[in-house]
Each structure stands twice: as C-alpha cells, then as structure tokens.
Amino acid sequence: MSSPVIKSMQTASDRGQLQIQIVSRIQNRPIREAKISISYTGAPGQPLEQVQTNSSGQTEMLELAAPPVEYSLQPSVEQPYSKYNLNVEAEGYEPVEVSGSEILSGEISRQKIELRPLSDGAYEDVVIPDHTLFGDYPEKIPEEEVKPVNESGEIVLSRVVIPEYVVVHDGSPSDSTANNYYVRYRDYIKNVACSEIYATWPAETIKANVLAIMSFTLNRVYTEWYRNKGYDFTITSSTAFDHKWIYGRNIFDSISNIVDELFENYLSRPNVRQPILTQYCDGQRVTCPQWMSQWGSKYLGDQNYTAIEILRNYYGDSMYINSAEEISGIPASWPGYDLDIGASGVKVRQIQEQLNTIGEVYTEVPQGPVDGIYGERTKEAVRQFQSVFGLGQTGIVDYPTWYKIQEIYVGITRIAELY
Template identity: 50%
Template sequence: MPEQSPVVIPETITVHLGAPSSNAQNITVPFADYIKNVASSEIYPTWPEEAIRANIYAQISYALNRVFTEWYRAQGYDFDITNSTRYDQSFVPGRDIFENISTIVDDMFNNYLTRGEAIEPLFAQYCNGTTTTCPGGLSQWGTVPLAEQGMSAEEIVRSFYGDDINFVRNAPIAPNLGGSWPGVTFRLGDVSEEVRIIQNRLNRISTNYPNIPKIYPVDGIFDADTERAVRAFQRQFNLAVDGIVGKSTWYRIAFVYNNVKRLSELDSEGLRLEDVSRQFPTELREGATGPGVQLLQYFLAVVGEYYDQLPRWQPNQLDGVFGPQTREAVTAYQRMMGLPETGAVDRTTWNELLSTYQSILAARPEQEWLQELAGLPEIFLVEGMRGEEVRRAQQVINIIARAYPEVPAVGVDGIFGPATRDAVSVVQALVGLPATGAIGPLTWEYMAQLAGDVLAGSQTSEGQYPGYPVGEEASA
C-alpha cells in the first residue's frame, strides 16, 4: 500500500438518475451520503457487520474508479456515475438510510481497494450472487456465510478479488472536483503540471497507436514534439486538427487513455506510481522540481525586485527546485496579497502571481530591454512558436554570436525553427545548462547577461576596436 494515496476522495459526486444517454436529472450529493444510499439500497442491515463492510469496500472502490478515470466525463457527459444498475450501482434519491450502515460508512468512506502495484481504485465489480453472478467479482449474498464463519471484511474481499488486493485507508478528501478539465486551453509554449499529464497520456496512447509520435522529455513544456503528438491524436480520433488541447481534446485523451490502460476493468493493466498522471491538477509545493517551478521562481524574482516584502533572487537561484527559499518566498507573497499562507502554489496563488508580474511589466517605464530584468513572457519559448518574443530571442542570439563563434547566427524572422533551437542549445551548453533548445527563465537570464556583456564590450573609447563589426546592426 502506498504511504500516501495519490487518489483523493471527492466531497461530492454527481449522479445521473437514469441510463447514461437518457434525458434524466443529475443530482450532486456528498460522497459519503452516496455510499450510504447505495449500501442501503443493495444490502441488508441485518447482515453480519464484516459482510456489510466487505460490500461497502466494493461500493466505494467502484464509485471512486468511475470518478478517478472520469469514465463518463471523458465521453462528454456532465456527471460522474449513473444510478442505472445496468451500468452502475443502485441509488434511490430520498430513500431512508439504515442507522448501522450510516455508522459504518462514516468510519470507512475514505478507504478503498487497489490491486497489486496499481494505484487507481479497483473497478470492484459485484453482483447479488442469486439472480445474477459475475465471475471474478464479489457476490453480495456470498459474503454472509463467510462472515458467519468468522472471516474479516478484508479476508472476505480477498476471497473474491484475489490475494493481491490492497486496502488504502484514510485517503485525503478534496473539495468539489467536478471534471479534471482545468478550464484553460493548452498550446505551444505553455508550461504546467497539466501539460505533463497530457504528455504522459499521449505517450501511453501511442503504444497502441504508433502513428502518434512519442514526446521526449516529459517535462511539462508544450513544445513542438507535444504539438505534433496532439495533432496526430486529433487526426486519429477525428477531432479538429489544431494542435491545441481544449476541453474536447482533453477529455478525448482521457477517454482513450482509460481504454488503453483498461482502468475500469477487473483485469486492469493498472496505473503505477511511476507513470501516474493524476486526474486532478496538483499544487506546486516543497519538493517539486521542473520547469514549472523554475517559471514560478522567475515570477517571484521579478515581483521581488519591486516589493520590499519579498526576498531578492539571484539568477543562479532559479534552479527549478522547490526548496525552503521558494517556500518562504511563496509564503511572503501570499502574506502580501492576503492569501492563505500555505507556502504552496495552487491555481489561485499562481493566477495572482501572474497578474502581479504582468502589472509590473505594463507599468514600468520604457527603457532598453537588455538593461532591465529580462521580461520573459508567461510561457516558455519553444520550437514551433512565432511572434515578437521569438524575434527578440533571435536578436539576443545574434548579439551573442558576435563574440562566441560557436554560437550560430540565426535569421531574425520571429519563427522558432530548428536553427533557433540549435543555437539556443549551443548557448545553453556554453553556460552549463541542459541543452534542451527551449528558452525558460534561466536560459533567458543567461542569454541576456551574455548579450549585455557583448554589447558593453563593443562600446569603445577613441582608437579602440573590439574585434568584430559594430554600428547600426549592433543596436538591433
């Protein structure tokens, strides 16, 4: 059993009162109340307690599997589960709840089952064991004689589902989750945990659909490889081929991913910790690493230059590692903005920080951009992008190339093509950074420093010659 559950228990669950495609009402109820209703509708309160607990384990895991895999939302529905016993579990709105069942559910509603090393809740299929049977699933009536023989709920569960069943207890509870769609569109240059989820899922899907190219590295940066994979996925599954992950593409990826991983079947291939793509976007907190953390540090550094309440940063501290210094800076920013001082970055803190950063860029007086803290946009610059920020990066590369022969000059056309990528990689190797070819905060800082040094070196006194042509082109 994992030390900490990567699955969260939703505070509420939305139930469709009918078959999936029927024109029926949706109701949203507390998750614990939903389980109490299902248990009161499907089993008897007079059964032995261990039999009741065994059944509730199965009912909780079944419902959580539907939520975790977004089985229905990934098909375009706006609910988590149905009350049709042809598809799901029985749920009767407004029914009376048995007191002993209510007490048991309160004790165990955030416990669930997994199989082996898989981390998703088990698709715990079950049937009544009298009028219907389900090989490999739990027989509801079959739990009673086992409990009467003195077997515990855990022993009963394993007798039906196998000895490799794990019991995850005290899983964390999260606010109303709804769908995992974060409400924003992802495109070239974006960097986030959600982009990493997209990359991981597309890589797994590509195992079954080889025409979808692999994405390396999986780093949360929406680069040209990611865009190519998105386009190939959209082409494969008859979506608009625009290379952008909006709501329809997000959920289609989730649906296909669920199917190729078979996350809702008894013989599930399983989702392991090493390849987990969490259903719910995670926070950035101490211990996190990667480009998302580096971008966070960059925003904090820019804002810290203008607000005395925040600590100052040096370029070599933008290391992409969420350590104590980053936590303290985040806490200081939250304190300054009147946000909960958690030291972790949720979507509210991120949006506030981004807004503060953009306000600073808009408000500061006009000056030579190389002489100020470089204003990196809120996206990474990656191959395939176009625009003024790319053009500016190309100008910087060409300034650096004047003094560093190993750096190739590039065309200043605002198009981030292979030549720009290769030139960025050379600059990164020159300053000891990973040669990714993508321009993030630290790469941008070093490029600005190098270009600034080159320009400063071209400013000569009378009779001096810097060793390379200077003049009108140098001020570009």
C-alpha cells in the first residue's frame, strides 16, 4: 500500500528532471554500472525507480514529480520543491545515501555523488537540508561593505584573483568541530546560488544574485578576512556570517550555466580596489533596507529589469560589474573568441590534446586528430563533451565550454597539484 507521501507526490501536477553522476573521490573518475535506488525522502523504504550509470558515470535523464512552479515564484507555506533519497552502490566502493536531493518544476537538476574506495564498509549519509528561502536560518550579521585597508597586513593580495579553490568551514567561524572542505570556486558559487535562490526565477534575477554572491566571496578572498583572524579557511557556511553552502547538494542547470558565463566577474565601486561585500536578505521574513532583497530582485526580474539595474536599485548607481585580472589554476586562458569549423592554431591544438586525454576517461568523447585544425571530428568531440557535462550541444568551444574543458582536464590529470 502506498504511503500518504507517495500518493501526494504522484498527484503533483508538475515534473522536473534529474541526472545523477557517480564518480570516484580519487581523481574524479566516472564509475560505470553503479546502482542507484530512488525514493521520496518522506518514504525512503519504498523505491520508485532503480537505475544504473553508463560509461561516463551518468544515469539517463529522469523525470520526477515536483510541486507546482507557482510555489517557487512567490513566498509560499508550501514546499516549492520535492525531495528524493538516492541510495548508491558500486562494486569496490563504499555505499552512499543522499537524502533530500531537490527537484523543481521544469528545471534540470544534476546530482554528483562521490564514492570512496571500499575499506571498512562505512555507510556515508549526505543530508541536504531545506533551502534558505523555505527553511529557518540565522539572518546575516551586518558588516561594512568595504573593509579597511590601512592596517598593516590586513590586505594580503595586491589584485583581485579568481581562486581555483576556496576552503569552506562548514559551520560558524568559532566552531572548531566543523569540517573544512576544499571546493572549486565555481562549484562553491553554484552550490550557494542553488541553496539561496530558486532556479525557476528570471535569468536576470539569477545573474544579479550570482554577481552579489561572487563579489561577497571574492571580498573574503581578497581581504584574507578569516586568515587575518587566525583561522585556516576562506569562508564559512553560516548564513549569519557568510552564505549557505551545503555539502553534497544538487545543482540546477539554469543557475550553473549563468555562473559559467559570469564567473570571472564581481561588483565594484569607483576608486575601490576590493570587490564589494554585497550583503542581502530574503526580503520577506527579514528586511534589509540597505541591501538587496532576494524576493524583491525576483519581482524586478519579472518586470524585465536587467541584472545591473536590479543591483543598482538596491546598492546605488555607483555599483558596476568588474572582471578579475587573473584566474588561478587554469593551464591556458580563453582565446577571446569561439572556436569552430575553420579555426586553427595553438588554441585548437590545446583543445584537441585535452579532449583526447578526457576521452581516455570519459569514453563517450571520441578521440580525434591533434593537428591544430578545427574540423568535423573536433567538432563532434566537443559536441559529445558538451553532452556529457550538461552544456548546450553546439560543437563550438565558447567561453563556458572552454573553461569546462580546462576544469575536467585539470581534474583528471592532477595538474591542480602544481599550483
């Protein structure tokens, strides 16, 4: 007999999509033939579906029930997303359960799960708590948006650099029992954005919020804020001090794609070198007249405000979008133009070499010539790479595709250890 949770979810009018990727914690390599059992979080003992991963460690795209989209488009007492449990088993690896992976109406969600090689049979349980717009979290303790720079040693960096990694302290600053996690900067921004705004919101609203999150984070990096206080991390996961980062959570495509587009940007004011510490609140349960309101930014997006117009509405007309001079941990920088049929030269050769290396691990990406000429075989390899990693399948190496290739190449070759 079905539980009330299953009955209520089966009658949900909307659907969202989920793709699960299973990788080894060692070198991020895909795990094929991993078995995944999917159930509602409210009825974990009653599996809805069982699937397996392919040679790229991925499941097919799954359609799952979700609450009506309207619940996420205005403040609601109804939970605007459905939550699923994912039980994962793979030969040679310790099992993992992810509890609370979120599905939003009409949105593509990607759940990446890392497995540890089998040792003592320990069972890891990753619990994804409520979204900050639905759950109960401490409000932000106000700070000055620009940190003082006249004290000796307070500013360590001489210019704004996009770090390859940030160290996230999963708790309040003084909680010595909380774990520290090394997280790729872009993955950190995607995680926070998915934890603090809804992927169903207008694209310009998402851009405005992502820019605020990135600028805040880069202020912490630039000022070495916590390290100057004697701590060994970059930022915390406490909403009272920083932003909500959730270990192991799922990422929505609509937010992920915008982060990939904007990730070298931050917010500035004239004659201020450091990124601005752009604080905000939900604008519903907590009000913050001097900061951005998240729900307010959503309503401005509904009225076709652009991202910079939304930001200036809250932070004033002197706010502008800046870009970092340097991106750490990337082997070679974006050439400044798309690579497509007819392109040639060292940048094309670099991409060809990297795709061949990636194809040794992700076998759906075909091997091709390394001749510096962007032909049909290179285009097909790019298209397959884009398919595996959730990018638009154009076969063109645009800005997001370039940096995704760099990220995956660095991950599987361990080049990052050299930085």
